[in-house]
Amino acid sequence: MKNWSGTVTFQDAQSHSPATVDELAKIVAKEGKIRARGSAHCFNAIADTNAVSVTFENMSQEIVIDKDRAIVTVPAGMKYGELAVALHDRGWALHNMASLPHISVAGAIATATHGSGVGNGNLATAVRGLEIILPDGNIKTVTSQDPDFTGFVVGLGLVGIVSNVDLAIEPTFNVEQTVYRGMSREIYAANLDEIMSLAYSVSYFTTWAAAGGGEVWAKFRSGVNAPAGLFEAYPATSNRHPLPGLNPEPCTEQMAVSGPWHLRLPHFKMEFTPSAGDEIQSEFFVDRKDAPAAIAALEKIAPQINEILWVTEIRAIAADNLWMSPHYQRDSIGIHFTWKKVDAAYEIVKVVEAVLAQFKYRPHLGKVFSASPEYLKSVMPKMDDFVKLVQQIDPENKFGNTFTDNLLGR
The missing domain is CATH 3.30.70.2520 (Alpha-Beta Plaits)
Known part of the structure; x- marks a missing residue:
């Protein structure tokens, strides 16, 4: 399998496509090394692994809208284009979209993918909560009330495998x-x-x-x-x-x-x-x-x-x-x-x-x-804190790969 543009050939030894969150959690608990992959629109090897990959095409694509809180719960592997149609049909909207709607929600968030607008944050700024699978298979919910929430959101696939995302929504326009x-x-x-x-x-x-x-x-x-x-x-x-x-x-x-x-x-x-x-x-x-x-x-x-x-x-x-x-x-x-x-x-x-x-x-x-990692640390003030968070969540580096190891200097 290759990424969307054909510039990266994935090296998976094995791949899983679970149908439920519970099934995903069991797979994560069982495997020694595992990497989540969304729509494969990245242009580097961030989504690659020479161990086990997990994809989301067999997961539910149903969304849940909390009208009172103006929040939608979205399956991680859902594409923005599909989410947008479902929201608009119900009278709701996201604050922005990327240049293309073909990308998965969790993958776009994990890499801070963005649209444009001087008043518009990237797509990850709409996140209000994450449901993630920890290395031991336990399911954790992280919300904006948690002290390290802002470290989890653009997580690069390293602080747990995201299964569902809560996003802020607004009336359609x-x-x-x-x-x-x-x-x-x-x-x-x-x-x-x-x-x-x-x-x-x-x-x-x-x-x-x-x-x-x-x-x-x-x-x-x-x-x-x-x-x-x-x-x-x-x-x-x-x-x-x-x-x-x-x-x-x-x-x-x-x-x-x-x-x-x-x-x-x-x-x-x-x-x-x-x-x-x-x-x-x-x-x-x-x-x-x-x-x-x-x-x-x-x-x-x-x-x-x-x-x-x-x-x-x-x-x-x-x-x-x-x-x-x-x-x-x-x-x-x-x-x-x-x-x-x-x-x-x-x-x-x-x-x-x-x-x-x-x-x-x-x-x-x-x-x-x-x-280099040294350059990135010089321009990204919270990178050291992120490395500490990753080490705390995943000390055995179950979710990492060669790309992320090089990125963080691990």
Whole structure:
């Protein structure tokens, strides 16, 4: 089995697909080494194991809504696209979605996956409780009242195997999406705060080509009017795809057509393959106030980037208090790279990291990066506390793998 993009071949010696939480707990108790895997959308080996894997496709996909508390209990392996439909049909919504709806809830939370919006935290910030399976098979519930709750949420699969998640929800809402074409990187960087604050969710796409052009994808909550122009940029007159030249049919509706939140906030429809498919992804987060300077620094290596790039997407993410979140206590700008699937992509990632190190970048832990544990500890203030929590929960390292051992320097 491979990950979604075919860049990681999983090394499982054995795999289980339990049908119930009790069955999952018994498997965890029995196995000496086990790793949970969601939708396999990560671009590194975080979900790999050379021992036993467990997947969730046979588990119940039923959700439970507590209307009084505005919380939904969700099976860990459920995909966001399926959850969103179930919520919307009942009159509810999540605060945000990632660029694609095909990812599993627990996997996305464990890696702090995010959408965009200066006021929107990553998907993990909606978590209000976790049901987890401990190494001995016992089931533990962790809530926001627990002292180490913020350490458990972005858990990288290391503080227990998550079986159910409680998420905050809100009344359903509509969104309208407008794409502005012809936005140069120079103008974008000079007006970054204003542009990223334009709508509920805003993304900027560019290829780092010499011409310096790009597109602003602005998603407005219905009732907020999109401006007729945006600095030098102008509204598109037909639907667009984030990757230049590709058919926009897989993309969610644009042209300011109002529709439910879950059919506008992601860039891609659930029924289509997202993005290019044949790709490698990496993403690096800097403090929002440093973003214009970071973009200017990357301009110096733009020809190297553009040579093997499909597209870059720049997004905004609000600060949070989750220990292993790259947005921990820092309003962030994420600079994402969708690379062509070539070996040279892994080398240019190191070049990008070297350029962004002066801004104390933090990597997306579910994508490709090369940062050392020492560097990560220097930019992630709670990493040592997280390592202690993992050691406390799983002293035998039942849930770890080679990737996480290297990540944490274990």
